[in-house]
Amino acid sequence: MDLKIRDLTHRYAKLEVLRKINLTVESGKIVCIVGPSGCGKSTLLRLVGGLEQPTEGQVIQMGEPPEGSLNPLTYIFQDFALLPWRTVFGNIALVLEGHGLGKAEITKRIEDVLARTRLSEFANVFPKQLSGGMKQRVAIARALVVNPAVLLMDEPLSALDSQTRELLMDDLVSLWERERFTACYITHNLNEAVRLGHEVVILSRRPGEIRETVSIDIPLGERTAENPELMKTQNLLWNMMREEALTADRQLTET
Amino acid sequence: MNSTETVGNAAIDAAAPENGRPVPFRGGGFSPKRVRFVAPVVFLSLLVLWELGSRSGFISPLVMPAPSEALGALGDLVRSGLLFKHLSASLWRLVIGFTCGTLLGLTVGTLIGLYSLPRATFAPLVAALFPIPKIALLPLFIIWFGIGEGSKIATILFGSFFPTVIATYGGIDAVDRSLIRMGQSFNLSRAAIIRSIVLPSALPAILSGMRISASISIILLVAAEMIGAEYGIGAYVLLAGNLMATDQLVAGVAILSILGLTVSWLISCAERYFLRWRV
Numbered sequence: 001m002d003l004k005i006r007d008l009t010h011r012y013a014k015l016e017v018l019r020k021i022n023l024t025v026e027s028g029k030i031v032c033i034v035g036p037s038g039c040g041k042s043t044l045l046r047l048v049g050g051l052e053q054p055t056e057g058q059v060i061q062m063g064e065p066p067e068g069s070l071n072p073l074t075y076i077f078q079d080f081a082l083l084p085w086r087t088v089f090g091n092i093a094l095v096l097e098g099h100g101l102g103k104a105e106i107t108k109r110i111e112d113v114l115a116r117t118r119l120s121e122f123a124n125v126f127p128k129q130l131s132g133g134m135k136q137r138v139a140i141a142r143a144l145v146v147n148p149a150v151l152l153m154d155e156p157l158s159a160l161d162s163q164t165r166e167l168l169m170d171d172l173v174s175l176w177e178r179e180r181f182t183a184c185y186i187t188h189n190l191n192e193a194v195r196l197g198h199e200v201v202i203l204s205r206r207p208g209e210i211r212e213t214v215s216i217d218i219p220l221g222e223r224t225a226e227n228p229e230l231m232k233t234q235n236l237l238w239n240m241m242r243e244e245a246l247t248a249d250r251q252l253t254e255t
Numbered sequence: 256m257n258s259t260e261t262v263g264n265a266a267i268d269a270a271a272p273e274n275g276r277p278v279p280f281r282g283g284g285f286s287p288k289r290v291r292f293v294a295p296v297v298f299l300s301l302l303v304l305w306e307l308g309s310r311s312g313f314i315s316p317l318v319m320p321a322p323s324e325a326l327g328a329l330g331d332l333v334r335s336g337l338l339f340k341h342l343s344a345s346l347w348r349l350v351i352g353f354t355c356g357t358l359l360g361l362t363v364g365t366l367i368g369l370y371s372l373p374r375a376t377f378a379p380l381v382a383a384l385f386p387i388p389k390i391a392l393l394p395l396f397i398i399w400f401g402i403g404e405g406s407k408i409a410t411i412l413f414g415s416f417f418p419t420v421i422a423t424y425g426g427i428d429a430v431d432r433s434l435i436r437m438g439q440s441f442n443l444s445r446a447a448i449i450r451s452i453v454l455p456s457a458l459p460a461i462l463s464g465m466r467i468s469a470s471i472s473i474i475l476l477v478a479a480e481m482i483g484a485e486y487g488i489g490a491y492v493l494l495a496g497n498l499m500a501t502d503q504l505v506a507g508v509a510i511l512s513i514l515g516l517t518v519s520w521l522i523s524c525a526e527r528y529f530l531r532w533r534v
Contacts, residue, residue: 051440071442081437085455085532094451095441126532146441 001063001072001149002026003048003184008057010043016207017043021057023201023210025150030176030183030220032193035203036241036248041186042154044208048184049073049152065149070099074148078155080135082127082142088114089123092142109145117141117175133164137171144179151183157192166225169195173220190241194234195223202240205248212240317501325505332506337491342510344486345476348404349514352411353472357465360416364423368457369449378424385417390478397482407479414475415468422464426457459533462526469518477511488514 008021017040025031035041046052048059050073065072082091089110096106114120119134119141127135136156143151157165169192175181176196187193193200194216202212216223216233223230302322308314309321316324332338366373367381389410396406430453438448480489488510495503 049440051436071440073440075437075440077433077437079433081433083434083452083455085458085530094438095443097451098444098447128532 001061001065001182003073003150003182004060004062005048006058006060008044008047008054008059010040010047010052011055018047018054019207019209021208021210025182025184027063027149027182028180029198030181030185030196032185032187032197032200033203034187034190034193034200034237034241035208036205036245037188038248038251039203039205039244040208041188041203044203045075045152045154045184045186049075051075061149066147068147069149070146071095072149074143074146074151076136076139076143076151076153076156078158080127080132080139080159082135082138084127087124087126088119088130088138088141091127091138092145095142095146113141113145116144116178117171131164132160133168136160136168140172140175144181149182151181151185153183153185155187156185158187158189165189165192172196173223176220190234190237191225193237194230195225196220200233200237202237202244205244206251211244320502320505322505324502325509328500328502328506329509332491332503338510340486341488341491344484345480345488345514348407348411348479348487349472349476352408352476353415353469355408356412356415356472357419357468359412360419360468361423361461363416364420364461365427365449365454367420368424368427369453374424377420381417381420385421389414389475393479393482402483406482407476407484410475410479411472414471418464418468418471419461422460422467423457426460426464427453429460430456459526459530462522462529466519466522469522470515473511473515473518 003025005021005023005025008018009016010018021044023031033041033044043052047054050059061072083094086094092110092113093106096109101109110123111120114123117137117140119137122130122134122138127138130138136159140156157168160168173196185192185196197216198220200214200216201210202214203209204211214233214237216230218227218229305314305319306322309316309319309323314321329338332341363373363377363381367377368374392413393406393410396409400406400409434452434456435448438452443451476487477489477492480487481493484490488507492504492507492511495501495507
């Protein structure tokens with residue numbers, strides 16, 4: 001299933017945050033959206049998944065979601081959004097409730113997804129006992145259990161320290177190689193963008209417009225931190241963004 | 256060489272050399288811990304002091320009966336079988352009134368917490384009615400609900416209703432909106448979001464509201480039983496007071512105190528069980 005974003009414009013009262021966004025997220029690809037802070041990246045993602053209504057324009061699902069997909073558009077949040085009173089198992093069970101699955105079926109699916117994300121031994125642990133990286137792994141498992149068609153990832157690694165971020169990036173790469181998931185990945189971190197994105201979309205400062213789209217052809221598995229090609233792309237992106245970031249930094253947040 | 260170095264380091268640790276001094280410790284504190292046995296010791300020593308004061312004649316029996324006398328009155332109460340009658344009458348009213356008040360309060364509090372129109376309707380009403388002492392309304396309740404059980408249960412019901420409403424919607428207001436957004440993003444139904452996200456988040460606030468409403472209920476129970484009740488702890492205390500039987504009065508008050516302690520302990524147990532994820 002592809003996602004097509006057509007002429008998307010969004011305003012809060014009189015403040016225009018996004019202007020005429022046109023973008024396609026192709027099946028099996030990761031599209032990274034980068035931009036200076038306050039450019040409306042997160043708003044864009046909320047619009048894409050239907051958590052907010054755009055002022056103008058549409059987001060269109062092209063084709064049918066895969067069979068057995070319980071929640072075609074599934075988010076992964078920056079702050080993990082795990083229920084503190086439920087164990088890892090319970091947190092994943094939450095999103096399977098209300099689909100008419102039997103208890104045995106739910107348990108089977110959760111065990112399966114925990115095994116796939118190598119979390120099986122943490123099934124009965126509360127979020128408070130987990131590190132940030134493990135919490136985000138649980139949130140990823142929770143997203144995978146519903147068989148999403150497109151993952152909408154809102155700065156999923158931004159709340160983590162840089163070592164954990166490296167580890168999780170490796171996890172995401174190997175996960176993509178196994179499952180070939182489709183994702184729209186928001187980040188302000190250019191390194192994440194060049195490591196994970198098949199396509200990197202640069203937004204301008206507010207009101208966010210698409211400034212540039214850069215395709216990266218190196219297979220995800222070969223994108224090590226030292227890859228010179230990748231470094232070059234990252235520098236290129238930074239040069240495109242620099243001016244925007246500088247101006248955005250001096251912008252007032254609310255008018 | 257090596258040994259002198261070690262000695263030098265040790266000297267730094269023990270007393271700072273020359274013109275330096277160790278950084279003074281200024282952290283710690285602000286985290287009361289659970290200390291066992293202090294509470295029983297405090298209770299017991301107060302009782303012992305009191306008993307000694309009475310025996311020595313320092314406390315006149317007219318002013319205050321000795322604990323042993325109050326205990327005697329309590330023993331009479333147990334032997335005559337009246338304790339069971341009084342206690343069961345009181346507990347029955349308390350349980351019915353408190354349960355109904357809490358359930359109604361939870362419902363109204365949830366409505367206020369979740370929907371605009373009920374909030375606009377009920378929130379000002381609650382603010383207007385909560386400060387009225389329910390005891391002042393007791394005569395009205397007697398006219399409305401009769402002199403029997405109705406008026407007593409109604410008093411307790413109203414007493415526990417308002418604190419529960421306020422605690423519930425306060426708790427719901429404080430629910431982390433990102434968790435609700437997460438629920439919506441997974442297409443959970445509205446009912447499921449309320450059941451699995453909103454109410455569990457509000458539970459700590461609801462339970463601490465329950466602590467307050469339970470105490471208020473006990474106060475109102477006694478007040479209500481002082482009017483037209485044959486049995487009940489309140490009726491027993493009132494009768495004792497009218498007869499100037501201070502030993503019975505103290506015995507009755509002690510029962511109320513134990514009732515309060517029991518309720519508080521039950522709520523602590525509930526907190527430990529339902530909020531174990533917070534540890």
